[in-house]
Amino acid sequence: MIKKLLLLSCIASSLLATNGVNMIGTGTVSRSMGGTGVAHFSDGSGAMAKNVALIADVKSSEIHLDVTYFNASVSTATTDWMFLNTTPANGLYHDNPNYVNSQNHLDTNFIPTMSYVDKLDDKWSWGLTMMGAAGMGVDYKDTGGNDNTGYAQRRFKSGMMLMKIIPGFSYRTGNTTFGFAPVLGLGSMSINYDESQTRCDANGLNCTRDPRQSVHGGGSGTGLFGTNIGGPSLVPAIGWQVGMDVKVTDKLRVGATYQSSLVYKYKDVANFNQFGPYGMVNMMNDYAYTTQGVGLKAATNVDAAVDQVFAPGSTANEFLKDVLPDVVLNDTVDNALSKTDPKNLNDLTMEQPWEVAVGADYQLTDQVSITGDYRYIAWGLAEGYKDFGWENQSVFAMGFEFRPNKQFRFRGGYNYADSPLKNKSGEIGSLLTDIQGTYVFDQAVSMLNMTGFPAIATTHFTLGAGYDVTENFTIDGAFMYSPESEVTRSGSLVPGASGLAGDITGLPAGVTLDFVDMNYEYKTKMQQMTLSLGMNYKF
Numbered sequence: 001m002i003k004k005l006l007l008l009s010c011i012a013s014s015l016l017a018t019n020g021v022n023m024i025g026t027g028t029v030s031r032s033m034g035g036t037g038v039a040h041f042s043d044g045s046g047a048m049a050k051n052v053a054l055i056a057d058v059k060s061s062e063i064h065l066d067v068t069y070f071n072a073s074v075s076t077a078t079t080d081w082m083f084l085n086t087t088p089a090n091g092l093y094h095d096n097p098n099y100v101n102s103q104n105h106l107d108t109n110f111i112p113t114m115s116y117v118d119k120l121d122d123k124w125s126w127g128l129t130m131m132g133a134a135g136m137g138v139d140y141k142d143t144g145g146n147d148n149t150g151y152a153q154r155r156f157k158s159g160m161m162l163m164k165i166i167p168g169f170s171y172r173t174g175n176t177t178f179g180f181a182p183v184l185g186l187g188s189m190s191i192n193y194d195e196s197q198t199r200c201d202a203n204g205l206n207c208t209r210d211p212r213q214s215v216h217g218g219g220s221g222t223g224l225f226g227t228n229i230g231g232p233s234l235v236p237a238i239g240w241q242v243g244m245d246v247k248v249t250d251k252l253r254v255g256a257t258y259q260s261s262l263v264y265k266y267k268d269v270a271n272f273n274q275f276g277p278y279g280m281v282n283m284m285n286d287y288a289y290t291t292q293g294v295g296l297k298a299a300t301n302v303d304a305a306v307d308q309v310f311a312p313g314s315t316a317n318e319f320l321k322d323v324l325p326d327v328v329l330n331d332t333v334d335n336a337l338s339k340t341d342p343k344n345l346n347d348l349t350m351e352q353p354w355e356v357a358v359g360a361d362y363q364l365t366d367q368v369s370i371t372g373d374y375r376y377i378a379w380g381l382a383e384g385y386k387d388f389g390w391e392n393q394s395v396f397a398m399g400f401e402f403r404p405n406k407q408f409r410f411r412g413g414y415n416y417a418d419s420p421l422k423n424k425s426g427e428i429g430s431l432l433t434d435i436q437g438t439y440v441f442d443q444a445v446s447m448l449n450m451t452g453f454p455a456i457a458t459t460h461f462t463l464g465a466g467y468d469v470t471e472n473f474t475i476d477g478a479f480m481y482s483p484e485s486e487v488t489r490s491g492s493l494v495p496g497a498s499g500l501a502g503d504i505t506g507l508p509a510g511v512t513l514d515f516v517d518m519n520y521e522y523k524t525k526m527q528q529m530t531l532s533l534g535m536n537y538k539f
Contacts, residue, residue: 028534032464032478033399034413038359039255040371044117048129052168053179053243061539066113102138158452185237185262191270237262251363262352268345275444278339298334314506353382390420409466427491446489450522482528490521
């Protein structure tokens with residue numbers, strides 16, 4: 001039972017995350033009002049997530065249960081013109097820009113939140129909550145794509161799921177309340193990706209893969225508790241949050257909160273060498289099999305292996321020797337290929353960034369209140385996210401609540417934040433980025449962001465309603481819609497220092513490619529919808 005609760009709470013998953021990888025609101029009321037809640041009290045779950053000082057507003061004791069159903073669609077179109085992707089029969093592949101949709105696992109589309117809050121006396125209140133907090137992931141495994149539909153469809157499956165367990169306290173003195181809460185974060189992460197090229201016969205048929213080069217079996221890695229969710233284990237992280245609430249007048253209150261970062265150290269996430277120069281040696285090996293019927297000679301160094309595949313003096317030969325660093329060129333083929341073996345997986349530290357937020361709530365009339373929040377999320381300063389080029393994010397949220405009588409409430413809201421992943425063009429894809437000790441091509445960084453973790457949602461519209469069934473029992477509902485967002489990363493693999501131009505020589509007969517044509521593009525679209533139901537009972 002405990003495992004099931006942890007698993008359900010950890011599935012703030014596949015693309016429900018909307019401000020970067022963070023949910024826009026925790027609790028049905030907060031989500032119906034645009035994810036606001038720094039200065040607007042709704043229930044224990046919303047207060048513990050947005051501003052722990054607000055739990056002072058409980059009248060006695062409250063239990064809150066909340067469940068959210070989400071449905072998100074994400075699709076990626078990939079273009080990748082690169083001569084190591086050629087075969088004598090069909091010329092170029094990875095060049096079909098058709099969109100392919102990530103799978104949406106219906107059995108993991110429900111996220112619960114649970115909280116208990118108690119008022120100890122006129123000054124002190126405390127509470128405990130367990131909530132799904134953030135997540136991101138795609139699943140292109142078995143979507144029907146093949147090598148002709150690009151990297152995004154080559155059995156790519158990723159997942160990151162985060163939950164929080166928060167015990168919190170608040171202290172009220174006069175019109176001001178202070179809150180503090182330690183935070184236990186639990187996270188799970190995996191990247192399952194098949195880097196191996198397909199080896200086909202001279203007619204482009206009878207294609208097979210080299211399973212040795214499939215990281216985590218090309219998307220078949222086991223998730224939490226033997227499921228399809230996340231990585232094989234939960235990783236803990238410790239943090240804290242503080243908040244303040246001030247009732248300025250009978251109608252106006254303001255709040256502020258700070259949430260510390262949470263550092264997750266994931267084990268055996270993926271083999272990142274496959275996304276850098278050693279991965280290009282692996283591509284050369286597959287290219288040699290395809291065009292010559294035999295792989296690279298294991299005992300030779302990589303410099304000599306380039307001469308084995310492409311004639312010395314050809315521009316293809318010169319290009320590879322220009323792109324591959326000396327440490328790779330001087331290594332043996334066998335050692336270079338072993339670098340991309342799926343048994344040699346890299347750890348990855350992902351730091352959920354610190355956040356600071358301010359908010360205000362104003363009682364416009366006896367029936368109408370309006371609320372607004374500003375939140376700053378430091379993705380660009382957090383380990384892991386900054387390595388992948390994410391940018392800091394400003395989040396603007398606003399909401400309203402209309403109370404026509406004592407029993408009914410109607411709510412709405414709006415939430416906007418620029419994507420931490422921006423459109424980018426003109427990249428030099430062969431430049432290298434240090435991902436925590438492993439050098440990865442900039443092209444691969446764009447591919448991983450756009451295909452594996454596309455946190456690109458920007459705009460969210462929300463609606464909701466609440467009804468007091470009895471004096472102590474309330475039911476709330478919420479609907480969130482995020483219209484389609486699109487982000488594109490594009491560039492060329494050609495390094496600016498190569499000085500090479502014209503047709504690439506040394507390719508199989510009938511294959512023609514110009515360096516200026518050796519471009520790539522990753523274009524991702526996303527759309528989201530959620531339905532939430534919350535129940536609150538007062539003792």
